[in-house]
Amino acid sequence: MTDTIDSPALRAWLHEFARRVAENSDHLTALDSEIGDADHGSNMDRGMAAAAAAIDSDPGAEPGQLLKLVGRTLVSTVGGAAGPLYGTLFLRMAAAAGDAGPLDAAGFAKALHAGLDGVMVRGRAEVGDKTMVDALAPAVDALEGELAAGAALDVALAAATTAAAAGRDATADRVARKGRASYLGERSIGHQDPGSASATLLVEAAAATLGTAADGQA
Amino acid sequence: MTDTIDSPALRAWLHEFARRVAENSDHLTALDSEIGDADHGSNMDRGMAAAAAAIDSDPGAEPGQLLKLVGRTLVSTVGGAAGPLYGTLFLRMAAAAGDAGPLDAAGFAKALHAGLDGVMVRGRAEVGDKTMVDALAPAVDALEGELAAGAALDVALAAATTAAAAGRDATADRVARKGRASYLGERSIGHQDPGSASATLLVEAAAATLGTAADGQA
Amino acid sequence: MLPTATPMRKFLNDPGDAVRDSLVGLAAAHPGVLRYDAANGIVVRADGPVPGKVGVVSGGGSGCEPLHTGFVGPGMLDAAAPGQVFSSPVPDQILAATHAADTGAGVLHIVKNFTGEVMNFEMAAELAADDGVAVEAVVVNDDVAVLDRPGTAGRRGLGGTVLVEKIAGAAAERGQALDAVAAVARRVVARVRSFGVGLSSCTPPVAGRPIFTLPDGEIELGIGISGEPGRQRVPLRSARELAALMVDEVLTDLAPAPGAPVLAMLSGMGGTPSSELHLLYGELDRCLREAGVEPVRRLVGNFITSLEQSGAALTVLELDDELISLWDAPVHTSALRWGM
Amino acid sequence: MLPTATPMRKFLNDPGDAVRDSLVGLAAAHPGVLRYDAANGIVVRADGPVPGKVGVVSGGGSGCEPLHTGFVGPGMLDAAAPGQVFSSPVPDQILAATHAADTGAGVLHIVKNFTGEVMNFEMAAELAADDGVAVEAVVVNDDVAVLDRPGTAGRRGLGGTVLVEKIAGAAAERGQALDAVAAVARRVVARVRSFGVGLSSCTPPVAGRPIFTLPDGEIELGIGISGEPGRQRVPLRSARELAALMVDEVLTDLAPAPGAPVLAMLSGMGGTPSSELHLLYGELDRCLREAGVEPVRRLVGNFITSLEQSGAALTVLELDDELISLWDAPVHTSALRWGM
């Protein structure tokens, strides 16, 4: 495999994300039961199962169409906060990918950055608000930074994963300012944000499926 | 003390019953929670506390008036099944005692028998239906039998207590046919009837306060 | 001895004052509908008594709210006598309620067939008769879970009581005489049946602990309205299976005419939320239709309860034109209201 | 990982079908009032849409019944979009509800200020605008338990939502134009505040276990409507003390005019019985009067809930003549009915 991200590579990534969400569904829900409403795992699992089915039923879809299909499916099936946010992430990635066919590593990073921007606009969230943005933003930074420094996609994605996980872990120390956890005020401290955990799975799934090294790992 | 039951003796009996009911209130309620609605102890305690207060506030009352006051107070304060039943017991005892002043042993037994009859008519219950009648009826039988055989009141009341307790214990083996426990059908087997337990306290209180021997015991 | 009670999680002051405090609140919440006569321990219609109208009175142990106090008001009860929690009211209360409802046309007593309630209402009726008030009593005994064997206390009065109160109340409001009001009430008693299912116990305020403990995954079939265990403890099953069982219990006993119009009431026991009640009602409605009766009137909510118990009871009344018209008549109580 | 769930004691078939099955039952129970459009996952007025009338639409996570589906009907909502339990509906549902309610006069969206609901309603409004439907959105944020700091998601929408739906529904029923209906809804939002107290957790059907565990003798202050913990965990106290605290929280923030007429709503969270709610209401009514406001309209019952959670929330709306008249206007929904 090369650093070119074509439709089959994207499908592998999305299926792997769906698989990890399903595997961690109870964990995500448990996190959400600490500072939310105990549904983030089931929300994401319902949505990604539907998204995986949707892309399977459209085998000819090009990268842009594929991402759009995932975004629309998430918007239509997830509900709650995560639906519009993950939906927007993929819809903005789709818009960035356009109709141009396979993406290169920089194109993928740019699309993910556009997705992050979409999430931040839709959710009116900043880094440090204790949301999925706290995992996604450092991951996008790391990915772009490594690629700019000449790293291969697999190396860059590994760095992104580390950054996402660190961002996720750091949410535990923060007071939530957005989402349901914000209603708890100071009581939200000491609990990891569930959306930052699912966002980390998204980056991990990318590292496991995209780029040269993924061949051996996936 | 003699076998003459005057107003102070009746007061001692009724206070002793009130005391035993208060002491056993949780136990009676626990029995009622097995096959009823978990209130027999609090019902009886509320009623007998009120009855004790009522007779204290009427220090001049003669036996008949005293028993009537207790009956009326129980009817007015207990509610449920126990209120009309214990109320009727004392109201019928009052009617049997009449205005004649102190009772002798036979007169007391006759009054208690009249009370039992009143309970059975009001409740339409037979011996064996798993109710307070199962303790009261054998107690009245024993009391009358012993007195007829020439025993002193204290001896007769001791026998009545034994009979009441045996009747109470035997309720555990029966299927309830009256009261709330009857709704359980076969499931009522294995549980003692709460009303038979409170009725046994009534007889025990009599044995502890009435008749010659009571002087040493009470 | 009872195990030490853990603190009850209830909105409560002194547990012994629970009934009174709750009635004070009921009156504060519905001043145009009812009044709480604290001296007599009864609840009466705010605009009553209505001259010339037959009085309709009920009562029973507290803890089953809105029964009966929540059904006081135009088109239903003139007065209600609430007892202590799960204990019948005393004759004094019932007598006071009877006098409060009487304007010379007589008073109907609607009595649930619980030993305590029957005896206390009987004593009150004797006292009312002494006072010259004409009283008719109707005893409701709609619970099919209890085997109605000779020599027993018979069946309990459950959800059928709500329907008797509504329909007799409407007949009285229309100006019908005491014997006619009693007759229609007895027609309802003859054609109504109920069956309840308990998913948890409940905690009476004074007792301070649950009445019984249900092992995980088990439920009680054939419960009443005092939080007591039911006829049988069985494994939990799906709403679909429970509905089939409930409809079978009720219809087997009622034996309605094929295609009969029925009123189906599903009352929660107090702790079951509206979403679950409606879910169960959906299954019941289907089962009733499959069994060949048509629920032309329906009532789903908390109408006769056991404190905060989880569970629900199905009540089915076979209807005719007169009963439908009396059911549809306007009513304005704190718990049931339409047409006004 | 979650501990193994003990079997839930709920009326339920497949937990994943809970919302749909419950809506099927809701429609079966109230066929004259509402319809369940299963294809679009929405509930609509049985007699709607009403030509020329502004449509009033709301929606939100399920589990808070009767909110919103129980408020569909004449005088209140034209359509409601119920999401999964405690999850906002998706834009498709809200869009379908918007189209079902629109007859050309435009549609009011009543949105509770939860991140998910705000975002999904925003997406739906963008799609509706593409379709040429005039949409106004009103965001309800009445929860005084949440500190309303800049940069945060702000306050939740709680019981005030019920009052906005009733009052905006009445304004629309009177034929007012979209901007007028939106304006009166915003007036309600400006003058309404709520504060909730939780005495237990609740168990979402799909999660299958309680959201949190409360130690004996402790309660949660400042809860919302998704069964989540509140602002603070404190020892249980008497109804009298809780009422004082709730009234203080609400009135300190609302700062009503001295002697102001208010509407006081006490909504149970689903598992608290009517007797406890009325007991607490009695204390609240007294505290409100002592604080110098007069509850001239009152509503006590389950109107906005969290499944079977025990607890209750106080909502206070400062009234004026227009709001009183819109409140009193006839309404006929499955959960709120008067005047018809």
Ligand SMILES: Nc1ncnc2c1ncn2[C@@H]1O[C@H](COP(=O)(O)OP(=O)(O)O)[C@@H](O)[C@H]1O
């Ligand atoms: N305004 C926001 N911006 C970004 N992310 C958010 C925002 N609000 C919530 N989130 C994310 O959504 C997650 C919750 O998702 P989920 O539980 O599915 O939805 P809900 O909170 O509606 O139940 C949170 O853990 C958080 O990461």
Ligand SMILES: Nc1ncnc2c1ncn2[C@@H]1O[C@H](COP(=O)(O)OP(=O)(O)O)[C@@H](O)[C@H]1O
């Ligand atoms: N018909 C009856 N005849 C005689 N005693 C009865 C009858 N019904 C009930 N009892 C007695 O009353 C007792 C229950 O009293 P209590 O718990 O105070 O009243 P309730 O059953 O109304 O809650 C039973 O244990 C039984 O002994």
Ligand SMILES: [Mg+2]
């Ligand atoms: Mg959540």
Ligand SMILES: [Mg+2]
């Ligand atoms: Mg009892």
Ligand SMILES: [Mg+2]
């Ligand atoms: Mg009782």
Ligand SMILES: [Mg+2]
């Ligand atoms: Mg949610």
